[in-house]
Amino acid sequence: MYGENSGHLRDAMGALLREHRIQQRLGGKGTHTVPETTTVAEREELGRQIRRYRECVLTWSLQAVRAANPRADLGGTTVHSRGPAEELRFRLTETLTASSADLAPSEELTTEQQFATVEAWRQAARSAVLGEHDFPAGVRYSDLTDQQCMTVLKDAADVVRGLVALDRRYSNVPGWEKLHNQGWLGRAAQTCAAHAGYDEPDYAVDRHGWQPAPQPLDGPAMSGLAGVMQAQHNLLLSLDELPDARSLRVVLDSQRVVTHEVALRLGESVPDLASKWASREDTYIKLVRETRDLGGLLGRGDAAGHASIAASRAQKLGREPLADAKQLHQVDRLFTRIDQRICAAIEHGVRERLYFVRVPIARVDDLSAGLVKERRQRYLPITSPVQSDLIAIARNELRPEPIRLSVPITAARSRADFEAAIDHRPGDSGRPLAL
Structure with a gap:
């Protein structure tokens, strides 16, 4: 997750920012009590390795800025016409283009290093590389609120501030290459x-x-309710793909059955769930009624099997009350997530005209079997002016409240510690790495 990867990145860089006398930490000569253990050539090679790690962190920072503020083209803009986010993105792009260092290969990212300073850089680069997977998986402008975008943007800006501070301290490392336009980059990040x-x-x-x-x-x-939850979990995963109309009807009826059977066995430990599940059962009764004439061949049928298993296991539950409040709330969370998937499937199927409704027309079906001929029927898109309350029920009664993600308890502390590390001075309290 974004919080885990960015937190590890801040922890590693925070440890680096609390370090001073970098040459000594790479085995260079210090006071008479700190002998020289590496040659100039070896420290130069360590410096090149650190620059490769730094390149990974710079790349993560640029991707974070792009994810939070996806302006497509900055060509032709000037420092006066660019906003704060655009200016930082421009300076990061400029810095990466001018850098002669490559990204750290996988061997350097996975091999523990001898020196604690280099190991901290490795941890930072590793977290940055892992964090790159977060941006296409939900940490992007289209998936975040404005405040969340600003939070990601500030995280990236603070990391760049830390890189600029470290760049100044590492200037005496043999063969060190400074960041391109370091002053402009630092001001943009600030x-x-x-x-x-x-x-x-x-x-x-x-x-x-x-x-x-x-x-x-x-x-x-x-056994017991755990078996129902097992089938419900598998049903939830199968709803990642759109079910066909027949499977959707089976899923809807299964949820009616599961809700009814579990609600019958509710103990007195969770009175808040009784009315909630009674309302859910009524909603699914309405949905089953509205989908009697639903048709559509496109989609998968896997969900119907898991739904049937869940309904069968629910009907075989013992008659004793279900008193485990924790387990019942887990069932409720499964209900909520399944409701979300079903609502999304109905809306998608209707919008893309994958689900149809059967409508009788005022004609006799001459091709029907038997002496008594039935009325001819036609399948029409639900978006056409037919009498169907399916969409209204799904949107107004089935769709649950949006799930509010909880804030990790260490989120604010991690960022506060990192900001303090950026301005760290020798003698300040902190967690410096051992030599």
């Missing part, structure tokens, strides 16, 4: 951090980003 930090941050963005894909719970059926 201005952007002040601009992005003006409003109240939204640290819920730390819950966004890449996460391992959930896996189905295969194997033998679990």
